[in-house]
Amino acid sequence: MDFYFFNLMPYGALDLEYDKKYASANLLLPNSYYDPEEGHKLYTRYMDELEYADELGFDGVCVNEHHQTAYGLMPTPGVIAGALARNTRQAKVCVLGRALPMVNNPLMIAEEFSMLDNITKGRFVAGFVRGLGVEYHAMGINPAFSLERFHEAHDLVVRAWTEVGPFAFEGKHYHLQYVNLWPRPYSRPHPEVWIPSQGSEETIRWAAHPDRKYTYLNVYSPFSAVEQFMGMYRRVCEEDYGYEAEDRQLGLAVPIYVGETDEIAAKEAKPHIEAFFNKFLRIPNELLLPPGYTSISSLKAIALAKREMLGGGKTMDRMNDLGMFICGSADTVRSRLEEFQDRIGLGRMCTILQFGTLPHELTRKNMELFAAEVMPRFRGRLRRPRSEAAE
Amino acid sequence: MTGIRTETLNVSGVALTVRRAGEGETLLLLHGANGNASWLPMVESLSANYDVILPDHPGFGDTDAPGWMDSISDMAYFYLDVIEALGLEDFHLAGHSMGGWIAAEIAVRDRHRIKSLTLVSSAGIWVNGTPMGDLFAWSPQETVRRVFARQPLIDEMLAYEPSEEEIGVMLKNRQMAARLCWSPRLHNPDLRKWLHRLKLPTLIIWGDSDGIFPEPYAHAYHELIPGSELEIYEDCGHVPMAEARDAFLSRLVTFTGGAA
Numbered sequence: 001m002d003f004y005f006f007n008l009m010p011y012g013a014l015d016l017e018y019d020k021k022y023a024s025a026n027l028l029l030p031n032s033y034y035d036p037e038e039g040h041k042l043y044t045r046y047m048d049e050l051e052y053a054d055e056l057g058f059d060g061v062c063v064n065e066h067h068q069t070a071y072g073l074m075p076t077p078g079v080i081a082g083a084l085a086r087n088t089r090q091a092k093v094c095v096l097g098r099a100l101p102m103v104n105n106p107l108m109i110a111e112e113f114s115m116l117d118n119i120t121k122g123r124f125v126a127g128f129v130r131g132l133g134v135e136y137h138a139m140g141i142n143p144a145f146s147l148e149r150f151h152e153a154h155d156l157v158v159r160a161w162t163e164v165g166p167f168a169f170e171g172k173h174y175h176l177q178y179v180n181l182w183p184r185p186y187s188r189p190h191p192e193v194w195i196p197s198q199g200s201e202e203t204i205r206w207a208a209h210p211d212r213k214y215t216y217l218n219v220y221s222p223f224s225a226v227e228q229f230m231g232m233y234r235r236v237c238e239e240d241y242g243y244e245a246e247d248r249q250l251g252l253a254v255p256i257y258v259g260e261t262d263e264i265a266a267k268e269a270k271p272h273i274e275a276f277f278n279k280f281l282r283i284p285n286e287l288l289l290p291p292g293y294t295s296i297s298s299l300k301a302i303a304l305a306k307r308e309m310l311g312g313g314k315t316m317d318r319m320n321d322l323g324m325f326i327c328g329s330a331d332t333v334r335s336r337l338e339e340f341q342d343r344i345g346l347g348r349m350c351t352i353l354q355f356g357t358l359p360h361e362l363t364r365k366n367m368e369l370f371a372a373e374v375m376p377r378f379r380g381r382l383r384r385p386r387s388e389a390a391e
Numbered sequence: 392m393t394g395i396r397t398e399t400l401n402v403s404g405v406a407l408t409v410r411r412a413g414e415g416e417t418l419l420l421l422h423g424a425n426g427n428a429s430w431l432p433m434v435e436s437l438s439a440n441y442d443v444i445l446p447d448h449p450g451f452g453d454t455d456a457p458g459w460m461d462s463i464s465d466m467a468y469f470y471l472d473v474i475e476a477l478g479l480e481d482f483h484l485a486g487h488s489m490g491g492w493i494a495a496e497i498a499v500r501d502r503h504r505i506k507s508l509t510l511v512s513s514a515g516i517w518v519n520g521t522p523m524g525d526l527f528a529w530s531p532q533e534t535v536r537r538v539f540a541r542q543p544l545i546d547e548m549l550a551y552e553p554s555e556e557e558i559g560v561m562l563k564n565r566q567m568a569a570r571l572c573w574s575p576r577l578h579n580p581d582l583r584k585w586l587h588r589l590k591l592p593t594l595i596i597w598g599d600s601d602g603i604f605p606e607p608y609a610h611a612y613h614e615l616i617p618g619s620e621l622e623i624y625e626d627c628g629h630v631p632m633a634e635a636r637d638a639f640l641s642r643l644v645t646f647t648g649g650a651a
Contacts, residue, residue: 136573137525137527137528140574140576141573141574142569142570142573142574143569143573144566144567144569144570144573145570284530285530286527286528286529286530287528290527290569290573291527291562291565291566291568291569292566292569292570292573296559296562296563296566299562
């Protein structure tokens with residue numbers, strides 16, 4: 001199993017009492033809550049942490065894109081990725097991902113990613129996402145065309161990466177007379193692609209297709225749901241596409257906190273992980289699931305599943321039980337990750353070792369303990385499938 | 392309801408569900424983003440004077456959308472096909488909210504068969520400095536509070552528990568409304584350039600407490616459509632059919648009768 005360090009770059013200085021006046025840290029929270037002095041300190045600190053992950057031996061460092069929110073301060077993740085490209089040595093630089101439907105010319109993303117791939121000499125992972133539902137409000141993009149735009153933009157980017165130009169791209173949402181990418185990507189045929197998602201059958205089928213074999217990275221789901229999605233991925237590969245999925249095609253992003261003991265870990269993590277789930281990730285359903293973003297049938301299903309996640313009032317213990325947070329001594333964390341690996345054949349673990357208001361010193365300690373006492377156990381460790389009966 | 396027939400019209404590859412009642416001159420009613428519920432309680436009363444036709448737009452209620460239905464412009468051209476298929480000549484056209492926008496787009500394209508036009512709390516234009524309410528960001532409860540003005544009605548609507556089937560229709564309507572109206576939000580920036588072409592009897596109906604399109608939208612439409620009549624009801628929200636029913640009904644009948 002490979003390990004990646006994901007920094008979401010939340011506005012950690014957020015006044016957590018904001019929710020007495022505002023329903024969400026997304027979209028509607030006035031930016032008067034943002035203090036640029038604090039912001040500068042946070043950017044500096046978060047980039048130090050990403051660079052430190054490279055020193056500690058993580059296989060990759062990950063950033064992502066969010067708009068008009070205290071939840072994540074990277075509307076343009078390429079800025080951070082560009083700095084990391086120069087300040088890291090061995091870790092892959094992963095942008096997980098850019099929201100394709102948000103842009104009116106996806107060629108800009110093909111270009112940006114290709115630059116990063118060249119600068120890092122192929123030490124780059126490209127992530128493609130549709131963006132959170134709330135971002136269709138934030139960016140004024142029609143959610144009813146989200147899926148059409150995602151697929152069309154993806155096809156444009158991959159063709160721009162792989163075909164000799166100039167050629168014309170004739171789409172419904174994107175129509176370009178000249179596609180002729182300078183620079184071409186360093187990687188052949190193109191940079192590795194990951195698809196972060198919250199689990200829809202359409203996305204899983206699409207990512208698993210033999211033409212793509214993209215890494216499906218599950219984000220923020222209870223472990224029972226993750227197990228179901230990963231099982232679906234493997235089943236689709238085997239039954240519909242006639243190949244066996246490699247472990248590298250399955251990834252999971254999850255917040256983790258390692259302490260000296262279970263008690264210390266719980267005590268240190270509790271206020272920060274609860275702020276993460278209850279304050280930073282607080283999004284009313286109307287904003288999270290705009291009409292057209294999902295099919296009508298899955299709208300009902302997702303609304304039910306996410307009530308667990310974004311409704312507020314989440315305790316650390318509950319998140320821990322659901323497998324949406326992993327917390328404890330190195331032993332405890334190791335054994336839970338072993339269970340994840342054995343049960344779903346997970347190949348890639350994106351650790352979120354900074355979350356919510358977790359301060360720098362605790363983040364560093366968490367990273368160090370994880371790198372020294374958890375990661376080594378999994379180097380070369382293979383999946384040991386557990387039967388239902390053995391549970 | 393008695394006397395209301397449900398029919399299916401096959402036009403341009405769409406199986407269009409329409410409610411139809413009464414005899415006389417045709418009155419084509421176009422519903423808003425929330426579906427036919429705003430007009431439906433008026434159909435029986437109006438059927439005393441008119442051949443009333445109330446379609447479920449493609450993608451709303453009992454009508455499914457074809458894959459090509461991407462915009463209000465598509466919708467307007469589709470209804471020109473419907474009007475032709477029904478052989479309508481000299482008919483009255485009335486639209487509420489998004490349906491008012493569709494009606495205005497139809498009439499801008501071809502007004503010659505339209506005897507009168509009634510725009511009720513109508514989408515379609517933007518008034519600088521007066522933002523619309525963001526109905527796509529509101530919870531169901533907030534929507535009720537913004538759409539209606541009178542407390543007893545608000546309380547009644549808040550207490551109403553929709554059935555699973557009704558929830559399904561609401562989600563379908565909302566989805567199609569987003570597809571057609573999300574961006575530019577509930578308007579066509581070009582429409583105001585061409586509203587001067589509406590040289591036909593036009594009535595503009597509004598509520599003074601409309602939480603989606605505030606009253607300045609009524610005045611803007613009135614100024615942009617030469618010779619139009621304007622009627623604003625007090626203590627009335629976005630749905631005059633619910634909050635100014637009798638006054639609206641008699642005004643509509645008088646206006647369309649006078650347009651003969």
